Amino acid sequence: MPSAFLTIRSCLLVLSLLLGGCLCALIALFGPTMALQATVNGLVAGSYFGIGAIGLTLVLGVLKIVNLAHGDFLVAGAYLVVLFLWLGAPMPLAIVCSLIGTAILALVTEKLVWRPLRSAGAGTLQLLLSAIGLSLIIRFSIQFFSGSQVRTLGTDVVTAISLWSLRIGVNQLTALMVGLGTMAIVGLTLRFTDVGKDMRAFASNRVLAEVSGINARRIIARTWILSGTLAAVAGIVYATTIGSFNPNFGLAILLSLFAAALLGGPGNIYGAMFGGLVIGLCQEWSTLFFSSRWKPMIGFVLLMPMLLFMPKGIFGRKERQT
Amino acid sequence: MLKGETIAQSDKAKSLMFRPFENLLARVSGKWRSLSNRPAASLIAFGLCIAPAQALDLTVGALLELTGPLSAGGPSGEKAAVLALKVANQAAKDAGVKATVSLAVADAQGDPQSALSAARTLVDRKASCILGPATTPEAITVLKGVTMQRKITLWPLASSTRLRTVEDGGTVFRTVPPDDLQAEALSSVMQKYIGGQKSVAIIYRNEPYGEALSKAFAINWKAGGGRLSAVISFDPQQEGLDSEAGQAVAGNPDAYLVIDYPETYAKLGAALARTGKFDPKKLFVADTLSFPTVPESIPAQSIDGAFGVVGGSPKGTGAYSHFGRLWKEAGGVDNASYTANIFDSAILCFLSAIRAGSSEPGRIRDNVRKVTEAGAPQFTFENLAAAIKVASTGREIDYVGVSGEFRFAPNGDTTSGLYDIFRYQNGRQIPVEQISVR
Numbered sequence: 178m179p180s181a182f183l184t185i186r187s188c189l190l191v192l193s194l195l196l197g198g199c200l201c202a203l204i205a206l207f208g209p210t211m212a213l214q215a216t217v218n219g220l221v222a223g224s225y226f227g228i229g230a231i232g233l234t235l236v237l238g239v240l241k242i243v244n245l246a247h248g249d250f251l252v253a254g255a256y257l258v259v260l261f262l263w264l265g266a267p268m269p270l271a272i273v274c275s276l277i278g279t280a281i282l283a284l285v286t287e288k289l290v291w292r293p294l295r296s297a298g299a300g301t302l303q304l305l306l307s308a309i310g311l312s313l314i315i316r317f318s319i320q321f322f323s324g325s326q327v328r329t330l331g332t333d334v335v336t337a338i339s340l341w342s343l344r345i346g347v348n349q350l351t352a353l354m355v356g357l358g359t360m361a362i363v364g365l366t367l368r369f370t371d372v373g374k375d376m377r378a379f380a381s382n383r384v385l386a387e388v389s390g391i392n393a394r395r396i397i398a399r400t401w402i403l404s405g406t407l408a409a410v411a412g413i414v415y416a417t418t419i420g421s422f423n424p425n426f427g428l429a430i431l432l433s434l435f436a437a438a439l440l441g442g443p444g445n446i447y448g449a450m451f452g453g454l455v456i457g458l459c460q461e462w463s464t465l466f467f468s469s470r471w472k473p474m475i476g477f478v479l480l481m482p483m484l485l486f487m488p489k490g491i492f493g494r495k496e497r498q499t
Numbered sequence: 500m501l502k503g504e505t506i507a508q509s510d511k512a513k514s515l516m517f518r519p520f521e522n523l524l525a526r527v528s529g530k531w532r533s534l535s536n537r538p539a540a541s542l543i544a545f546g547l548c549i550a551p552a553q554a555l556d557l558t559v560g561a562l563l564e565l566t567g568p569l570s571a572g573g574p575s576g577e578k579a580a581v582l583a584l585k586v587a588n589q590a591a592k593d594a595g596v597k598a599t600v601s602l603a604v605a606d607a608q609g610d611p612q613s614a615l616s617a618a619r620t621l622v623d624r625k626a627s628c629i630l631g632p633a634t635t636p637e638a639i640t641v642l643k644g645v646t647m648q649r650k651i652t653l654w655p656l657a658s659s660t661r662l663r664t665v666e667d668g669g670t671v672f673r674t675v676p677p678d679d680l681q682a683e684a685l686s687s688v689m690q691k692y693i694g695g696q697k698s699v700a701i702i703y704r705n706e707p708y709g710e711a712l713s714k715a716f717a718i719n720w721k722a723g724g725g726r727l728s729a730v731i732s733f734d735p736q737q738e739g740l741d742s743e744a745g746q747a748v749a750g751n752p753d754a755y756l757v758i759d760y761p762e763t764y765a766k767l768g769a770a771l772a773r774t775g776k777f778d779p780k781k782l783f784v785a786d787t788l789s790f791p792t793v794p795e796s797i798p799a800q801s802i803d804g805a806f807g808v809v810g811g812s813p814k815g816t817g818a819y820s821h822f823g824r825l826w827k828e829a830g831g832v833d834n835a836s837y838t839a840n841i842f843d844s845a846i847l848c849f850l851s852a853i854r855a856g857s858s859e860p861g862r863i864r865d866n867v868r869k870v871t872e873a874g875a876p877q878f879t880f881e882n883l884a885a886a887i888k889v890a891s892t893g894r895e896i897d898y899v900g901v902s903g904e905f906r907f908a909p910n911g912d913t914t915s916g917l918y919d920i921f922r923y924q925n926g927r928q929i930p931v932e933q934i935s936v937r
Contacts, residue, residue: 211745211749214742214745215742215745218739218741218742218745221739221741222738222739225738320566324566325566325567325570325608326566326570327761327762327765327794327796328796329765329795329796334769334773334798335769335772335773335798335800335801336773337773337774337775339775344745344773344774344775345773346769346773349741349773415738418739419738419739419766419769420765420766420769420796420798421762421765421766421769421796423762426738429736429737429738430738433738461741461742464742464743464746468731468732469731469732469733469734469737469742469743469746470705470732470733470734472733472734472737472742473734473736473737
């Protein structure tokens with residue numbers, strides 16, 4: 178484990194140096210204002226990509242499920258806040274209720290869909306199709322109850338603060354801090370707590386973990402709870418930073434979440450965090466060179482050569498070598 | 500006719516076939532006996548006998564944006580179609596013509612595949628013409644997937660010039676002015692309110708409507724001596740639009756032109772306001788950002804004081820006032836942009852069917868230009884009963900709609916456009932003036 182930690186640390190160092198080098202080059206090319214503003218925008222986007230991707234990669238790593246319904250968990254998180262606000266709850270309470278509600282939703286999918294499918298010995302294709310079905314059920318259920326019109330959380334999306342010549346919305350700054358804080362907490366939890374260690378052991382070798390006394394059902398349930406909660410955080414961060422959303426935003430963001438998870442290394446929490454930040458930064462930096470209409474494509478342009486040279490992703494490859 | 504059968508034998512057969520009708524007429528007219536042996540007379544008799552008994556039963560399909568990015572205009576569009584059919588049914592009754600028209604509504608959802616599926620539902624429900632959809636990708640998909648091959652006339656609210664270049668078999672008719680006219684309208688409004696020789700930043704959604712309108716505007720603006728500080732397109736599906744907003748304000752332009760839908764402008768507008776350099780009084784918006792009251796999702800700091808253009812109707816006409824009264828009496832949603840166009844499209848479809856004497860889609864298509872014929876007697880929906888009477892005899896008429904006269908070019912576009920210039924103040928749309936563009 179210490180060697181793995183060192184590997185991750187050195188990998189982070191290389192990645193940080195690489196990103197820092199890119200930023201310096203951009204400052205030299207476009208000036209500090211434009212380059213730093215694009216970086217701030219990229220970090221804000223990276224925060225919800227990162228948190229969303231952690232939940233996705235957690236399920237992928239621990240349970241080996243490609244959860245295509247994960248984007249809709251984000252939507253559920255945002256819409257549950259809308260629901261609780263409508264019921265009269267103050268914002269902090271609405272957010273807490275939303276986190277709990279989305280975690281319960283994720284757990285319910287485990288009980289009603291995933292566990293029966295595992296018991297029936299469903300293959301990868303069946304699991305994939307079930308995930309698509311589940312995604313549609315969640316999305317259209319939300320649409321049925323709330324309508325398909327644009328919603329907001331009623332927060333002030335306009336007020337911004339100036340940092341030198343940079344501008345960042347107050348909501349965006351809050352979301353960025355929440356996003357980075359959540360990533361740090363999740364990272365530390367998985368590394369230093371018993372639950373985190375059990376999860377990582379389970380992800381690494383399920384049979385060995387069960388033989389060594391880890392309760393599989395409990396770990397699976399906790400994985401879903403954590404994944405659902407993180408999805409809700411990502412959904413709320415997205416809704417707060419963007420300002421408006423509809424029930425389809427989960428589908429739109431899902432590809433970026435997958436790109437982040439795969440870029441970092443499937444099943445790797447730290448990889449997903451940094452994958453999200455890298456995708457966010459690269460998308461926003463690309464607007465300095467190309468028309469912003471190509472922005473969504475950039476993540477995938479990055480992903481393809483990365484998968485060719487490092488099929489396990491940046492962090493996945495390093496861990497395998499250890 | 501069977502092989503080897505003579506013409507005389509064939510005539511005799513026809514004569515026998517139509518005998519019951521001849522007998523019926525013979526009771527009415529004493530002269531019939533002398534004519535009854537002639538096949539032509541038999542045919543006339545057949546026609547005369549069945550014509551009064553055969554009622555026209557038309558179904559008009561409305562492919563509306565009830566959900567999706569343009570859902571703000573869905574309910575008003577449906578109300579306009581319902582009003583048109585109510586007026587048409589009453590007028591047919593007043594004219595003594597046995598014709599009824601009913602409405603079938605489906606949701607296009609702002610998505611081409613959903614629109615296609617909805618259009619198929621309308622066709623299954625026997626729709627002979629389809630009003631809508633509102634976006635160009637939807638209109639092209641529906642045209643190619645369903646309507647063109649069945650000769651069903653499509654009356655899209657989509658205004659992109661891209662629709663012109665698509666093979667449509669003469670089935671597309673637009674009562675909304677095409678976007679090259681809107682580009683001229685935008686250009687002349689900007690020249691009037693900010694002056695020519697000024698710099699403009701264009702921000703448009705990356706799809707046929709945004710691309711074609713931005714290009715047409717850029718040509719017009721530059722031809723008038725204006726400059727473009729930035730031309731920014733964005734993918735409507737993408738999450739944040741802060742970089743795009745930053746690029747738009749970077750050159751400190753004299754004006755901004757935004758070509759977008761309300762749903763996306765909620766994101767873009769917030770991002771523009773966050774830059775701290777954006778002044779909504781310098782903003783000009785295209786027709787899709789026209790709404791009676793600003794939706795809650797769009798921050799006031801991004802739109803209050805903005806100018807806009809939208810296809811209008813000639814004010815001061817009897818038809819315009821009457822339409823306004825009907826709308827008010829019906830209750831429900833507020834009047835919105837392009838409702839008059841939906842109303843007129845439904846009436847035109849009905850009049851075409853009346854003149855064709857059939858609800859067969861191909862025959863309706865062939866009669867659209869006959870009910871909007873320049874030089875023919877003019878009618879409005881106020882004297883629709885008279886129009887129906889004349890059209891049912893097969894004569895040409897010129898229906899002048901609430902949204903004005905219709906002179907359809909060979910590609911189905913109207914050749915002139917009247918635009919309302921408006922401004923947003925305190926969250927409401929305030930009319931400023933009207934301009935006509937040809």
